Amino acid sequence: MRAYSLTTGAVTSGKVYKQETIRQRSLQDPEGFWMEAQKDIDWIVSPTRALSIPSPSLLHKAQWFPDGKLNVCYNALDRHVSSGRAGQTALIHDSPVTGSVTKFTYAQLLDRVKRAATMLRDNGVGKGDRVLIYMGAVPEAIVAMLACARLGAIHSVVFGGFASAELAKRIEDCRPKVVLASSCGIEGMKVVPYKPLLDGALEMCVHQPGKVVVLQRPQFQASLGSGEETWRDAVDGISDDRVFHGFETVSANDPLYILYTSGTTGMPKGVVRPSGGHAVVLQYTMNSMYACGPGQVYWAASDLGWILGHSYMCYGPLLNGSTSVLYEGKPVGTPDPSSYYRVMAEHRVTTFFTAPTALTILRREDPDAEYRKQYDLSHVKAMFVAGERCPPEIHRWWVRHITGVDDAGKALHLIQTPVSNVVSDNWWQTETGSPLTGLEIGLSDDGAQLPPVKYGSAGMPVQGVDLRVLRIRDEFDEDDVDVIPEEVARGVIGYVVVKLPLPPGVMTTLWNDDDRFFDEYFRRFPGYYDTGDTGVIDTDGYVHILSRADDVLNVAAHRISTSSIEEVVVENNEIAECCVVARAHPIKGSVPVVMAVCKHQDHGEQVKEDIVEAIRNRVGAFTSLYKENIVFVDRLPKTRSGKVLRKMIRSMISALLVSKTSKLANIPTPATIEDDSVKEEIWAALSDWITGLEKRDIIT
Known part of the structure; x- marks a missing residue:
């Protein structure tokens, strides 16, 4: 067993905080706890019990609120319109890349969702049917998600950065009846055509959707084929007398959406989200964890194609009667490092959420936070980071420039009263849909009642989580x-x-x-x-x-299957076999390293450039594969059954980069290794590679 060295600083003195008291109650009496929490949702048929377990051997198949029935879209929109929030802003689309800010009230958003639902219904979409959404950070994407929920259909939002091959896998798996796409996305100041990527994906697919609807953006007008229609004609053109005003009743455990996440094989995993339990937890965490109440403004700086976009850009804020900010921009470059501060100040954001990568970029571009000084952020109650571990030095830098408190050398940040500008890490996954750990800032306005922020940690376990x-x-x-x-x-x-x-x-x-x-x-x-x-x-x-613990890369909060990269690399005519592992990166958390065996002795730069280009085109540029991280070897280390020993390679890279050790003996030799002499060959190749990076001061 290995001990983990922690700089403890001041300790919490064994104090039991309200967060832990609530968690213990949720574990000891889950029935009572969650039956109380579900009362904040408007059910069509209220559940009579919280938890149903088929048998002791099927704990993983537990169902929550099994006899409850609801409609998630109704809870996100209709009930707020009818209860006095019709004129409140529901959604703010802030797009520095197009120079526009557009606001939608709850009534306006509901009207648009009804029209989109009408279009889907006219095209045969009903309960249980799938709709694939490939649109980027535009209001129509949220409209599309809610329209699916309104009909009991299952949406699958795909991040716009995916190339045709990855998009095709998702289309073939979920078999959508309708595809809703944008003509393009805008990443920084670069226009990325989406429609050609969709066309390429559909050419690869056996399954063909019955309808493709395209949101034509001014930056790129896409060509439409047979059976394809513009959003303007298909949705906006619906006359008032044709609008469908109803909604579908679904069971609590009917799927709300499918969200694909990378697996350890080439085929992505389609995570299925239950409607009722998800709505209850999002409603609960908006207040308890994220300290954002009805009428207040929540901004998650993410993409709708990731779990954060689903949970806390679309559903969470709207279920809660809050205002959600949909930001189409970057932390820097759109136009400068003031962007995040401007959005928080201009829209009076209560709660802000981003990835540690964004903070790392801001520190690099604006180390003294001069841009931050231009804005009053006193109204921001809480700021959260997630997606990968937030390095303590990055966390301290952000706290120092947001709050003015310098915690240099300290392990803890004490939360002041009244609670304001708290910066906390939290941890969760696509699979969980909401946090497993964090600090529940919304539980008290008294800072002494909240656990201190501990740098380098992801907080403490939250309600219902027996970690x-x-x-x-x-x-x-x-x-x-x-x-x-x-x-x-x-x-x-x-x-x-x-x-x-x-x-x-x-x-x-x-x-x-x-x-x-x-x-x-x-x-x-x-x-x-x-x-x-x-x-x-x-x-x-x-x-x-x-x-x-597995072979999924986490690059700037984007989880990428190593096998999806390997599949492309080995298609190069010069590559006999390869494996992909992660190496630490100071900004992105990790980036892929390709170890490849060539068919010929000529290991030219052209082969590396061809591989990089292929990965960009087939998987996506966000994989961050650079030719400097392609290492040619004579053979790969394998088990006797032919499995590549990736963990041994990762251990070597970590030892050379982090521990700066030169002792091969410190790397355990797996008992199943086919030929232990290959271990020394790989060590020598990696040592030479890392020495070359250091000489050239390369961090890619």
């Missing part, structure tokens, strides 16, 4: 079931898991693949949900998430 850390028995054995999982002591690194049953709102299965659902998340540690992360719970109860 545990299990011993790593053999870090090179990735397949064996741990029949009797063993918990580690506080301060010891292990696998981060959650004891079953899981709280409401967590995925209920993977689309069309229930077997994979069990194998990926519940097989290895019976009785637990395997988060796929390693971490530690320290002596004060704070959770520190350290790294992924």
Whole structure:
């Protein structure tokens, strides 16, 4: 077992905070706790019980509010319109890349959603049908999501940066009846045509949607084919007398959406979100965790194609009667590092959410935060980061320039009274749909009643989450079931898991693949949900998430399957085989490293350039693969069964980059290795590669 060294500074003195008291109640009396929480949702048929478990052996198939019926769109819009919020702003689209700010009241947004639902209904979309949305950060994307929810249809939003091949996989898997797309997206000051990518994806697909509707943006007018129509004609052109005003009743455990996340195979995993439990948890966390009440403004600086966009750009704020900011821009370059501060100030944001990567970029571009000084941010109550671990130095920099408090050398940041400008990390996943850990800032206006912020941690476990850390028995054995999982002591690194049953709102299965659902998340540690992360719970109860335990890259909060990159690399005629692993990156968290075996001895730069170009075109530029991170070797280390020993490679890279060690003996040799002499060859190749990077001062 390995101990994790923590700079503890001042400790919390064993104080039990309200957050932990609430969590313990939710674990000891889940029925009572969640039946109380569900009262904030307007049900068509109110649930009579909170939790239903098929059998003790099927804890992972637990259902929440099993006899409840509702409509999520009604809860997000209609009930607020009828209860006095019709004229309140529901959505602000702030787009510095187009030089526009557009606001929609709850009544206006509801009208647009009804029109989009009418169009979908006219094209045969009903309860259980799928609709794929490929639109970017535009209001019509949120309209489309809510229109699907209104009809009981299942939407699948795909991030606009995906190339045709990845988009095609998702189309083939979810088989949408209708595809809604933008003609283009705007990333920074660059226009990215989406429609040609969609055309390329559909050419690869056996399944063809019955209808394609395209939002034509002025920056790029797409060519439309047979059966394709513009959003203006198909949706905006619907006359008032044709608008469908009804909505579909769905069961609490009917799917609200499918959101694809990278897996350890080439096929992405279609996470299925239950309607009722998700609505209850989002409503609860908007207030308890994120301290944003009805009528207040919530801004999550993300993309709708990621889980943050689903949970806290679209559904969470609107369920809560808050105002959501949809930002189409970057932290810098649109036009400068003042963008985030301007949006917070101009729209009187109460709660702000972004990725640590954005803070790293801001610090690089504006180290003294001169742009921040131009704006009054005293109205911002809480700021949250998530997506990857926030480095303590980045966290302290942001706190110093947001609050004026310099915590240099300190482990803790004490929350002041009244609570304002709190900057906290939290941790969750696409699969969970809402936080597993964090600091619940909304539980009190008295800073003394809230746990201090601990730099480097992701807060503490939240309601319904029975978080545990299990011993790593053999870090090179990735397949064996741990029949009797063993918990580690506080301060010891292990696998981060959650004891079953899981709280409401967590995925209920993977689309069309229930077997994979069990194998990926519940097989290895019976009785637990395997988060796929390693971490530690320290002596004060704070959770520190350290790294992924599998082969999924986390590049600037974008999870990417290594196999999706490998599939493209090996298509190069010069490549015999390859493997992809992660290496640490000071800004993006991690970036991919390709280790490849060439068919010929000529390892020219042209091969590397061809691979980089192929990855950009086939997977997407956000993978951040650079030719400097392509390493040619004579052979790859493998087990006797032919499995590449990626963990050994990752251990070597980490040792050379982080520990700066030159001792190969410190790297364990897996018992299953086919030929242990290859270990020395790989070490030598990686040593030469890293020496070359350091000589050229390359961090890519």
